[in-house]
Amino acid sequence: xxxxxxxGVSVExxxxxxxxxxxxxxxxxxxxxxxxxxxxxxxxxxxxxxxVRTSVANADGRFRVEQTLRAPSIVTPDFLFGRAxxxxxxxxxxxxASLLQVSKRDFVEMLHADEVFLFxxxxxxxxxxxxxxxxxxxxAAGSLEERIAFWIVALTQPDGTDITMACRHRDLYxxxxxxxxxxxxxxxxxxxxxxxxxxxSEIRILSRRDLLALLTSPTE
Numbered sequence: 001x002x003x004x005x006x007x008g009v010s011v012e013x014x015x016x017x018x019x020x021x022x023x024x025x026x027x028x029x030x031x032x033x034x035x036x037x038x039x040x041x042x043x044x045x046x047x048x049x050x051x052v053r054t055s056v057a058n059a060d061g062r063f064r065v066e067q068t069l070r071a072p073s074i075v076t077p078d079f080l081f082g083r084a085x086x087x088x089x090x091x092x093x094x095x096x097a098s099l100l101q102v103s104k105r106d107f108v109e110m111l112h113a114d115e116v117f118l119f120x121x122x123x124x125x126x127x128x129x130x131x132x133x134x135x136x137x138x139x140a141a142g143s144l145e146e147r148i149a150f151w152i153v154a155l156t157q158p159d160g161t162d163i164t165m166a167c168r169h170r171d172l173y174x175x176x177x178x179x180x181x182x183x184x185x186x187x188x189x190x191x192x193x194x195x196x197x198x199x200x201s202e203i204r205i206l207s208r209r210d211l212l213a214l215l216t217s218p219t220e
Contacts, residue, residue, distance in 0.1 A: 002072040003046050003100075004124060008116045017113050021106035028093035035075070035091040042085070042104050045075040049098030053162075054089040056155050063167045063175075065152065067160030068094060076157075077121070078128055080104055127158075144186045147176055148203075149211040156208065163205035 001007065006014065025048075028034055034052060035045065049071050057064040069075065075091055081104075102110070111118045156163050173183035187203070190196045195211060197204045205211060 003048070004072070004074050005044075005046075005077070005117060005120045007120060009114055013114050013116075017110055017117075020113070021109055022103065023106075024101040026099045026101055028097045028099070030093055030095050032093045033090065034093060034097070034099065035087045035089070037087060037090045039087045040085065041076070041079045041087050044077055044080060044102045044104075044107055045091070046100040046102070047071045047073040047075065047097065048100050050096050051094040052097050052099075053092050053094045054160075055092070056089045062171055064165070065155040066162075066164050066166070067156045068162040069157065069160060071098070073157070073159050074124075078125055080107070143214075144176060144178055144182065145190060146214050148186070148190075149214040152205055153208070153212055153215060158208075160208065163208060165203040165205075166201060167203075168201055 001009065001011070001014065009017075026034075037055075037057070047069050051068050051070040052075065053066060053068050054075065055064055055066045076087060076089060079085055079088060111121060152163060152165060169180070169183065173180050176183065187196065187198050191198065193210070195205070195207050197206060
């Protein structure tokens, strides 16, 4: 009942739903691949025990964003419906991990069974859509900090931890269209404020909340 999609549902209603739909409980050992990027997303995956590590990468693998999702959590529910119904990330067990798998068909039945399920799901996907709008507007406005923040926030989940962006600095400042000196100065400023740590090949996020704050106007 602590899972994001189940919060607020009564025990009685949840019991009735569980009796009607098929729930698959899965166990994975440390390092086992649970989902590969590009795999057809015809089911929802809930992390109910332990943790998983997700990784999103570009085609040649030079740019990669990783995060850890700990129980209770859900893996990329945004891609169950719509035009692109494929997992955008590879998911690997981090230690021993327990997952609950619900097919799209059974999840639709759950949405019909109780409005709370429906509102929980709509709120989740709506927040992600609004996050994208805030990010695009922030990037259009300008600063390099905001562009870095948008990339990280867009490719991770609100409950993601141990977030890293792996990419060579020279590739990043080329992508962002800035000079190396400006790029390093921005990273130094973000490190001094406790938002990130970085090496020549990786940026580690210390506070996703502070990154998100960079994309939110002071009046909101």
